[in-house]
Amino acid sequence: MLEPAEMEERYSRQIRFAPIGIEGQLRLRDSAVLIVGVGALGSSLAQQMTRAGVGIVRLADRDYVEPSNLQRQSLFDEEDARAAQPKAVAAAAKLRRINGAVRAEPFVTEVNANTVGALLNGVQLVLDGTDNVRTRVALSDACFARGVPLLYGGVTGSEAMSAALVPGETACLRCLIGGDEAAEPEQTCDTAGVIYPAVELAAALQAAEALKWLSGNRSALRRTWLTADVWHFRLREWTLPEGRANCPFCGGGVRKLSGWDKPFAAGGRDGPAAALVGGKRAAVDGDKLRAAGGTENPAVPREAGGAGAAAEERPPRPAQRDADAPGNSHAGEPEATVLCGRDSIQVTTGRALSLEESETRLLARGCVVTARNPYLVRAVSPEGERLVLFEDGRVLVQGTSDPERAVRLCRMYVAAQPERKSDNGGEADAELERL
Amino acid sequence: MRSLNDCKLYVITGENYHKGRDLLEVMEAAIRGGADIVQLRDKDAAGPELLEKARALRELTRRLGALFIVNDHPEIALAAEADGVHLGQEDLPIEAARALVGPDRLIGISTHSIGQARAAERAGADYIGVGPVYPTGTKPGRPAVGTGYVAEAAEEIRIPFFAIGGIHPGNAEEVLAAGARRLCAVSAVVGSPDPAAVCRELRALIERAQLSAPLPRTGGGRLAKTVVVNGRAETTDADTLQELAASFRFGEKLVVAERNGEVVPRADWTSTPVGEGDRIEFVHFVGGG
Numbered sequence: 205m206l207e208p209a210e211m212e213e214r215y216s217r218q219i220r221f222a223p224i225g226i227e228g229q230l231r232l233r234d235s236a237v238l239i240v241g242v243g244a245l246g247s248s249l250a251q252q253m254t255r256a257g258v259g260i261v262r263l264a265d266r267d268y269v270e271p272s273n274l275q276r277q278s279l280f281d282e283e284d285a286r287a288a289q290p291k292a293v294a295a296a297a298k299l300r301r302i303n304g305a306v307r308a309e310p311f312v313t314e315v316n317a318n319t320v321g322a323l324l325n326g327v328q329l330v331l332d333g334t335d336n337v338r339t340r341v342a343l344s345d346a347c348f349a350r351g352v353p354l355l356y357g358g359v360t361g362s363e364a365m366s367a368a369l370v371p372g373e374t375a376c377l378r379c380l381i382g383g384d385e386a387a388e389p390e391q392t393c394d395t396a397g398v399i400y401p402a403v404e405l406a407a408a409l410q411a412a413e414a415l416k417w418l419s420g421n422r423s424a425l426r427r428t429w430l431t432a433d434v435w436h437f438r439l440r441e442w443t444l445p446e447g448r449a450n451c452p453f454c455g456g457g458v459r460k461l462s463g464w465d466k467p468f469a470a471g472g473r474d475g476p477a478a479a480l481v482g483g484k485r486a487a488v489d490g491d492k493l494r495a496a497g498g499t500e501n502p503a504v505p506r507e508a509g510g511a512g513a514a515a516e517e518r519p520p521r522p523a524q525r526d527a528d529a530p531g532n533s534h535a536g537e538p539e540a541t542v543l544c545g546r547d548s549i550q551v552t553t554g555r556a557l558s559l560e561e562s563e564t565r566l567l568a569r570g571c572v573v574t575a576r577n578p579y580l581v582r583a584v585s586p587e588g589e590r591l592v593l594f595e596d597g598r599v600l601v602q603g604t605s606d607p608e609r610a611v612r613l614c615r616m617y618v619a620a621q622p623e624r625k626s627d628n629g630g631e632a633d634a635e636l637e638r639l
Numbered sequence: 640m641r642s643l644n645d646c647k648l649y650v651i652t653g654e655n656y657h658k659g660r661d662l663l664e665v666m667e668a669a670i671r672g673g674a675d676i677v678q679l680r681d682k683d684a685a686g687p688e689l690l691e692k693a694r695a696l697r698e699l700t701r702r703l704g705a706l707f708i709v710n711d712h713p714e715i716a717l718a719a720e721a722d723g724v725h726l727g728q729e730d731l732p733i734e735a736a737r738a739l740v741g742p743d744r745l746i747g748i749s750t751h752s753i754g755q756a757r758a759a760e761r762a763g764a765d766y767i768g769v770g771p772v773y774p775t776g777t778k779p780g781r782p783a784v785g786t787g788y789v790a791e792a793a794e795e796i797r798i799p800f801f802a803i804g805g806i807h808p809g810n811a812e813e814v815l816a817a818g819a820r821r822l823c824a825v826s827a828v829v830g831s832p833d834p835a836a837v838c839r840e841l842r843a844l845i846e847r848a849q850l851s852a853p854l855p856r857t858g859g860g861r862l863a864k865t866v867v868v869n870g871r872a873e874t875t876d877a878d879t880l881q882e883l884a885a886s887f888r889f890g891e892k893l894v895v896a897e898r899n900g901e902v903v904p905r906a907d908w909t910s911t912p913v914g915e916g917d918r919i920e921f922v923h924f925v926g927g928g
Binding site: 243245333334398429443 | 742893895897900901902903904905906907920922923924925926927928
């Protein structure tokens with residue numbers, strides 16, 4: 205925590221900006237944001253929030269740093285790529301050097317209906333740095349169900365889009381673009397490419413709205429959908445419609461904005477912001493998240509070596525999944541997700557992986573381990589695919605776009621008992637369950 | 640570039656109909672007479688020869704402001720920077736052609752029944768040919784489908800369709816009366832000593848049909864209206880945003896729609912009316928991060 209004089213010095217230019225002032229600065233300090241996806245947008249968003257002095261910057265990302273990220277993902281460097289650092293972890297390390305007074309909380313996790321609840325706990329605002337529609341719609345659902353605004357941002361090629369989606373005020377993303385039936389876009393960054401200036405434009409649009417929202421300037425929020433192109437220069441802005449009456453998320457009968465009319469951060473809610481009131485910077489938020497993970501839903505992410513939380517201090521993971529927990533009806537069955545346009549499949553094994561045992565196993569089965577850190581093991585299979593095993597039970601299979609092949613590779617190299625080529629699927633399932 | 644939606648008269652090359660006269664000379668006359676979209680069809684030429692013709696026609700059409708389509712050969716269409724490619728029912732499937740030519744180039748396909756027309760619209764064709772309405776020497780051996788299929792297409796198909804097959808100034812009115820608003824001609828134009836004059840005649844008939852009566856297609860009295868779509872004035876008979884989106888091939892895509900300055904939620908497209916003078920934009924959702 206900075207002394208008042210230090211704070212006034214550090215943020216002097218921002219405080220001198222009349223709409224923020226010292227009061228806005230204090231509100232920023234007492235705020236918590238969640239940034240989902242720490243790639244190009246997420247890097248820029250996280251950096252802007254951290255430099256601005258937002259009290260807690262929570263980061264959630266499922267991926268790790270690769271050389272092809274460095275052209276536009278501003279928080280990472282070559283060393284991060286060499287070490288295959290998870291993006292959330294690498295980003296948090298940089299953010300702590302940028303502003304030690306900000307608490308950067310990294311979570312190496314998939315963001316889905318199972319994990320999003322705990323991640324949202326105690327934040328006033330969510331900044332979208334994701335790269336796919338499925339996650340965005342799930343995020344929108346969760347934000348609107350809890351009354352937390354979502355600042356959408358997206359980027360492809362030289363185009364940028366942004367919109368502030370505010371529960372009780374605007375329609376939700378599900379209504380605007382279609383829900384589960386919504387296709388992924390034809391063009392993604394992996395097919396159409398992306399240039400960094402477009403990233404910074406989208407992130408700047410989001411970050412400006414975030415500063416308004418968090419510093420007590422909510423009425424200044426831009427209630428529009430903005431679309432821009434930095435190459436064939438164009439900027440268009442359209443009003444956002446209100447929520448749709450019969451939508452369970454943004455419809456009239458549902459929950460409005462949480463704490464809309466309450467004082468900032470002191471609303472007595474059980475979030476990290478509450479823990480900051482009065483200058484106490486206890487790490488209760490992380491503990492609460494972890495506790496939630498243990499009792500409510502084993503799929504809940506756990507903080508990845510947060511500030512001061514060394515690896516050995518981590519509580520043990522739940523030993524096994526609770527098959528009765530909501531959303532866990534497929535416990536033990538691998539689920540393959542095609543990562544659009546990336547020649548990658550994410551296989552969710554459904555249970556935690558011991559990285560040490562996994563590494564031994566991979567080596568014994570003829571794989572070459574190319575990276576190992578406290579969060580993941582990366583190996584090349586004899587067939588040439590790359591397998592990236594994360595502690596939370598996810599395996600990223602790179603070099604194939606065939607989900608069945610990805611699951612099969614996991615059975616051969618990740619499962620406790622390797623599948624022999626002649627094994628049938630049923631036996632393999634059983635083996636995978638013994639992971 | 641001219642928009643496909645504005646195109647009314649489609650002329651296809653047929654060099655066997657004008658022996659001794661230069662391809663470019665004939666096609667230039669057709670365009671000057673009112674053809675606004677032309678197609679290079681040459682079943683005999685291949686490779687470098689075809690590409691050379693395609694490039695020459697591309698230059699001509701660019702200069703005169705007509706759309707240019709290449710028959711059968713996506714790779715030639717790409718190499719010559721044509722506006723699109725035209726497929727037959729036995730050619731490459733639309734999806735495969737789309738993968739080759741990308742989202743922005745036009746794909747047209749010949750159809751001979753309403754079933755084929757529906758399939759083409761679903762598969763993302765930008766326009767279809769409807770015919771052959773009359774027996775034609777261009778497609779010997781293919782039975783004529785008559786004006787009945789034209790009426791079916793007019794009733795149901797939302798993407799632009801061009802009636803084709805044996806159409807000339809003497810029978811065009813019958814085709815237009817069946818509901819066609821766009822015509823395609825081959826031998827009647829390129830086989831004429833005065834292609835420009837034939838095109839002027841056909842064009843006048845199309846325009847007269849448009850003025851004389853609202854489209855006869857629906858019992859509900861669907862009216863053509865002018866709306867501005869992505870900054871361009873377009874004539875449409877779409878009643879709802881959903882229909883308009885479908886006619887621009889956005890029906891199945893992940894796009895954000897805006898009408899007169901406000902985003903329209905996807906689920907409201909079917910209930911959002913499209914009225915004269917509306918300004919509408921469709922933009923692809925930008926989803927990278």
